[in-house]
Amino acid sequence: MQGTENPNRPATFGEANRDIIRVLLKPSMGWAALFAISTAAMIYGGWCWYLQLVYGLGVGGYNPPVMWGIYIVTFVFWVGIGHAGTLISAILFLVRSKWRTGVYRASEAMTVFAVMTALLFPVLHLGRAWQVYWFFPYPNQRYLWMNFKSPLMWDVFAISTYFTVSAVFFFVGLVPDIAVVRDHSTGLVKKIYGVLALGWHGTMRQWHHYMAAYGFFAALAAPLVLSVHSVVSWDFAMAITAGWHSTIFPPYFVAGAIFSGCAMVITLMLPLSYAYNWEKYLNLWHFEQLAKMCLLTSGILTYAYGTEYFVGWYSQNPYEWGIFYWRATGEYAWAFWLMVFCNCVAPLPWYIRSMRTNPAVLFIISIFVNIGMWFERFNIVVSSLAHQFDPAVWTSYWPSEIEWGVMIGSFGWFGFWFLLFLQVLPAVAIAEIKELIQPPTKAALGAVEAK
């Protein structure tokens, strides 16, 4: 794999087409094994949820007042994962950063599927899941409305908006590439891709409108990167619960989301690059840039953790300081220190260039970051609830088998969709890769032939 600033690019447009679409609709053994594991995990999660529906929420490990457990932890985790895709595709597009080209399509797919996974959790969290439509405003005879003052309601609108925009942005970006797949297919497959390609023929007029629309969507999606996780953070910050009521939460959550999302992109794309032999398109140059993004956001998180502790002490508010002291020394101290290690210490080797251009180190650290970011949410959600104002209600929480099962199911659900995506849609943006290649002029073709 190359780690230079100028990745080894394909020589011609045709080569890029062939390289990227050759893996479609041809599942390998490895893919099939992963797909089977994901499907099995998803089915297991579904079974656990079924048990919860039959026996009620009591099958969870909730122990009042800890009424939010790992469902919320995992919900926030997946919303966070869903951030990097839009950051990479929209914001890096707006700042014209070239390294996004290789990784943005799969990152966008990751975003859409991660948000789809996150959206399961408000439903999974309900005892009577069939009444989930109560989340949305709908006409009814008793003029009932949901509580718009609740940050949980803000979440519904923020995340559904984000999902809509991300999904449309994802699809818009795919149109020219779907047309390439259509042009290389036959029979029924060609017809299906033909419908999805929306009549794309790559005319000047189509490109003109396409670029305008893409830029518009990018501009629309960029603020959502900030807004969605800010609103998620307010689920906590709007409460007076010690450890939650914090003004730094919005940017801290956004930075954490980008951190975990970029790490997840490394986790997913690094093996993919080897498995599909896509080193021309996804190489260490891209992963090095992602590692740098992780380093920056890890620094922001470390700053935020430190600030929380400093101001917790500085405020001399006994409840505030009490919870922060307890997090580091109490029952969940192991989770706290695991979080600190994974999010603050583990990424440090990436400050050395040889470490952030070493595939094994990249992959291992990215796994640490994913674990650390899950535990960050665990620390926030569980420790504050377990150790509230009144010592008489201090308690402990540990997830039940059902909750673990549902959580594992969510990873299966995500894996299911992502693996399916790899088989049916181009995981690298063919059209944008071509922007980096010399156009097929006579002179260029002559040069290639001479080579």
Add this chain to the structure above:
Amino acid sequence: MSSHGPSFEDKVAASIDAVKDRSLPGMARNLAFAGIAWGVAGLGYGFMTSPEWTWGAWLATSFFFLCMGQGAVMFAVILHGTKAHWGRPLKRIAESFAVVLPIAWLALLVFLIFGTDTVYSWSPAYTQGDPTALAPHGQAPAAKEFWLAKGFFEARQLGYVALMMLLDFLFIRNSIGPDLKAAADRLGGPVAGWWSTFMPSGDAAEAFKSGDYRNEAMLPVMGFGYAILWSLLAFDLIMSVDPWWFSNMFGGWIFMSSILLGMASIGFTAVVGKDWLDLGPWLKPHVTHDLGKLILAGTMFWGYTLFAQILPIYYTNVPEETNFLLVRLMLPQWAWYSQLVAVLVFLAPFTMLLSRGLKKMHRPFVALTCLTITGLFLERSLLVLPSTYLEDTFPTVLFLVTSFGLFAGGLGVTVLAVGSFLSKVPSVPVADPRLDEHPWEGHIHAFDASHAAK
């Protein structure tokens, strides 16, 4: 790079040659002295009329210029870290603002010696009466006495800034050294006066490589150092004017808005001083366009982080948190002022910067930077003055004479200091190969230009 106009090498040579005869224009010098005179007069009037307001204004102004100087240097650090080509012509101007820091540090020293007892209600010798009368928002919580012990407090503030200045000094030495060497090689000897002591021996290109490498190694230290030291400075100097109030976003809000202030100051200097600094060949419309986009991002971030502080405090309505906001947002003598700050720092720049053309036009761009700079000065004052000036009416004359006098005086000193530095060193980093336009940028700007033509 371009097939039209002078080559990159010619432009670099012209930038070096221009250093020989450069000195601060008379008009700028006269305006600077006028500002300083206004500041001195304002101080005199202020101390005679209201020491509470005057010391508060002194603190706010010192802090504002510390933020301006450090924010601008951090912009140079960011340019270095991102290896950006587009903003390279602005790097020297950004670095030049470091010379403001020692002056602002001295102003802070004077405040810490003479002003703390007037401004901070937690000070044991608080001069504005019994601080318990202000409780629970006056006296510091008992357990905080150690942190806010006067000597320790004062030493810390001076230490934070001194440490940051040391880092800046090392960064700038590595950065300007190769340029001074390139200038000396071309002009046949050192031209930068005292700054020539930064000049390395050996070849300018080699010096650039080693300086670039050293500065790259310093980037994490500079970044974390700035975030931590400036947050602590903000918590101590500004947030403690109300010793019971706390917002853990406050430090981040201050250090990020300081970079916004730095960018606006750099933009103002580059455009207003374009002819004097011979920036014509470098300061193309896309440079102000890109800087404008960053100022827009900074403006949005300022609004976002302010909102992120106000919303949870408003929503939960906890008295120990709301007091700081209520005084500033609801009391009639301060409410209009807060609204003015919101317009100057957020609404007006945000609206103006949405226009692509306006970011490329010099006069509107200068007007925009003036709005941001003035707005942020008023914002820093708003953070301090309502907690130190406890009267029921707004002192309009003091505000216009003393606060704006200190602002004008500070600007005057800044013009003289920055002007003195830029008179002696090349106004662009001439030894830096990234001063040349990046091939991708050329492509993008050609694309933009073709669209603009349509």
